C-alpha cells in the first residue's frame with residue numbers, strides 16, 4: 269500500500285470578481301460574481317512509504333494547493349485521496365499526529381511571544397507526547413538542528429533561518445510519518461539551506477518518513493529527491509527519475525574533454541560552451557554522444573573525457589519553456 273495515494277484530484281477556487289469604481293462595488297454587495305480558477309486538474313500519483321519525492325512546477329502550477337489538500341487544510345472539488353489510508357480533510361486526530369505540513373514562508377505557528385522551548389511544551393500537550401519520548405525527540409532534534417542557543421529565545425526575535433530550524437523541529441517532535449515540505453529553504457542563505465537539506469535527508473533515513481517536497485531551489489531537489497513529479501497548469505506533466513526528465517526535456521549532454529594535441533580544434537564535434545587551454549566543454553545531442561566520444565578518442569590524444577548530464581536547473585528551464593510553448597500553441 270502506498271503512503272500517499274491520489275486519484276483524479278481536482279480543485280477549483282471560486283474567486284470573486286468585480287469591475288473597478290464605486291457603482292460596481294455597490295452592485296457587488298447585492299449580487300456577487302465569481303470566476304472559477306482551476307488550480308489542480310485530475311492529478312493522480314502514488315508514493316510508497318519512505319520515498320522522498322520532489323513536487324515541481326512553475327509559479328501557480330498548483331503545488332501548494334495540492335499539499336494543502338493532502339495535509340487536510342483544503343477540501344478538494346473532486347477526487348480521491350488517501351494518506352496513510354486516511355482521508356486528509358476529515359482531519360481525524362490520529363491523522364494530524366501522523367503528518368506535518370511545513371511551509372518555508374510560514375515555518376512557525378502563530379504564538380510569536382512564546383519562547384522556542386515553550387512552543388515545544390505546547391506541542392507536547394497538543395500532540396499528547398509522553399515525557400520520555402518528548403525528551404528523546406527534543407534532544408535528537410536539538411542536536412541535528414543546533415537548537416540549544418535558541419531554545420530560550422522568543423519566537424518573534426528569531427531570524428528566518430532560526431525560525432525555519434525551530435519550525436521544522438516543532439513539526440517533527442511528534443514524529444510524523446509523512447512530511448509535506450513547501451519550499452523549506454526559501455530565503456535561506458546557502459549554509460542554512462544546506463543544514464535543512466541534510467536534516468531532511470537524515471530524518472527520512474532514520475525514521476523512514478515519506479516526504480513530498482516542493483522547491484524552486486534545484487539544489488534541494490537534486491540532493492533529496494530521486495523521483496520528481498512535475499505539475500503544469502494543475503496537471504501532471506512528468507513523473508519519473510531525474511535522468512528520465514533530462515532525457516525528455518533536455519535533448520543534449522555535455523562532453524568535457526582534455527586533449528594533449530597542439531592547438532586542437534574541437535568545434536566540429538559539438539557546440540563549444542567553454543574552452544580553457546586544452547580543456548573543452550561541448551554540448552552534443554544525446555543520440556550522438558557515443559559516436560562523438562568515439563570520434564574524439566580516435567582523432568585526438570585524449571588525456572581525460574567525461575560525459576555529463578545538464579544541470580537540473582538547465583533541464584527545468586528547458587522543461588518550463590517547452591511546456592509554455594505547448595500551451596501557447598494550444599491556445
Ligand SMILES: Nc1ncnc2c1ncn2[C@@H]1O[C@H](COP(=O)(O)OP(=O)(O)OP(=O)(O)O)[C@@H](O)[C@H]1O
Nearest residue numbers: 281283305307325326327328329330331332333334
Ligand atoms: N485561496 C485562493 N483563492 C483563489 N485562487 C487561488 C488561491 N490559492 C491559489 N490560487 C490559485 O490557484 C493556482 C495554483 O496556486 P498554488 O499556490 O497552488 O500554486 P504553486 O504551484 O504553489 O505556486 P508557487 O510556486 O508560486 O508557490 C494559481 O492560479 C493561484 O492563483
